[in-house]
Structures are given as C-alpha cells and as structure tokens.
Amino acid sequence: MNIDWAALGSVFGVSLVVTVALVTLFTLGIMGLSRRERAASEGGSATLAVTGAYLCFAACAAAVAYGIHLIVA
Template sequence: MHIKWNALAQTAGVSFGITVAVVSVFALGILALSRREAVTARHAGTDAPAAGGSGRLALAGAYACFGVCAAAVVYGLTLIAGK
C-alpha cells in the first residue's frame, strides 16, 4: 500500500482553508444581524429614515453571507453524493 502524502497534504490544506472561509463568512453574517439589531434598538420609537436604510443593508448583507454558506454546503454535499 502506497500513500500519496502530497495529495493528502493538499486535500487537508484545501479542506482547512475552505472551512475557515465558510466559518468566517458565517461569522460576518451573524455580525451583520447583530448590527441590524443594534441599529433597530437604537432608533426604536423614532422615525429616522437613515435607521431603516442601514438596517436593511445589514440584513441584506447577512442574507448574502448565509446564502454563500448554504451554497458551499450544497456544493460539498453534491461532491460527496456524486452525480
């Protein structure tokens, strides 16, 4: 039995990199949601038009981050399941 150590190291490196990237994007999505909550709480009861705009932008960013994470998970599952 012969182990291709170079291929094993490349696979481990790419897996680690993708894992760090997906976790970082998910953390950015959580951060965007918390910023939205902070903006909403700060401007509760006021009719500040800027509060709605930045809150919507943060929510859109959170949805984009979670969409990227979901796409990475679905892609990984298709790689595992095959065609």
C-alpha cells in the same frame, strides 16, 4: 501500501481553507444580523448590513449544498 503524501497534504490544505472561509462567512452573517438588532434599538435602519448577512448565509448554504453534491455524485 503507498501513501501519496502530496495528495493528502493538498486535501488537508484545501479543507482547512474552505473551513476557515465558511466560518468567516457565517460569522459575518451573524455580525450583520446583530447590527440590525442594534440599529433597531437605536431607531435606525441597517439594510446594508442585513443584505450582507443574507448574502453570507446564502453563500454558506451554497457551499454546503455543493459539498453534499460532491459527496453524493
């Protein structure tokens, strides 16, 4: 049995990068929603932060849907 170490390393590297990117996007979404809460308590508006948060969550959902599509196909 031969193991293609280059392919295994490539899969590991791509998985690591995608995982870090998804966690970062989700974290940015959470931060955007928390800024909305802070702005609401101070009487302001944080529409840009909320829009950015929703875009981050949409990108996370799209990446997860694409991953499921790859697994099923």
